[in-house]
Amino acid sequence: xxxxxxxxxxxxxxxxxxxxxxxxxxxxxxxxxxxxxxxxxxxxxxxxxxxxxxxxxxxxxxxxxxxxxxxxxxxxxxxxxxxxxxxxxxxxxxxxxxxxxxxxxxxxxxxxxxxxxxxxxxxxxxxxxxxxxxxxxxxxx
Numbered sequence: 001x002x003x004x005x006x007x008x009x010x011x012x013x014x015x016x017x018x019x020x021x022x023x024x025x026x027x028x029x030x031x032x033x034x035x036x037x038x039x040x041x042x043x044x045x046x047x048x049x050x051x052x053x054x055x056x057x058x059x060x061x062x063x064x065x066x067x068x069x070x071x072x073x074x075x076x077x078x079x080x081x082x083x084x085x086x087x088x089x090x091x092x093x094x095x096x097x098x099x100x101x102x103x104x105x106x107x108x109x110x111x112x113x114x115x116x117x118x119x120x121x122x123x124x125x126x127x128x129x130x131x132x133x134x135x136x137x138x139x140x141x
Contacts, residue, residue, distance in 0.1 A: 005115040006063040012112050013059045016103055021055075022048035025099040031094055040085040048074055058123055069126045076127030077134035084126055093120045 001009075028046055030037045041047060054075070061067045087138045100116055 001062070001115070001118045004023065005118055008112060008115045009119045011063060012058060012104070012107065012116070013056070014101070015107060016061055016104070017105075018056065021099060021103050022051040024103060027053070028099050029092065029095045033088075033091055035065055045119050059119070062119055062122065065126070067141065072123060072126035073130030073133070076130030079133045080131040084131070086131065087122050089128060093117070093124065096120060096126065 021043070026048065058068050058072070058130070065072075097113060097116055097120070101113065104112075
């Protein structure tokens, strides 16, 4: 990502009211992919808080992804243990983009969507690496 794209995503995130973003995201996810619902706990409020905190933390470090690389790799490994598969990631990306657009209350454009897509890809990459390492280690056990 370019410095400008990082700045646009961070600026957009700062302007965004994230209250309710995770709830919107999970509702959208389960509407789009009901087969994923069993991978999640029945009560989502704690998970929603974790989601919003992690997103805020990662977006704040977006220009310095090495600072959160280990955390994201562990998150990817943990998601694999919960049942998430690599093929779920593009769907989750698309649902998150929809939720962000809906939450933006008009502060959305093709450029912001493109920048967010790049940001989510930058977040997904270490998560997928962590899941791959977890898979390899399980295969060796």
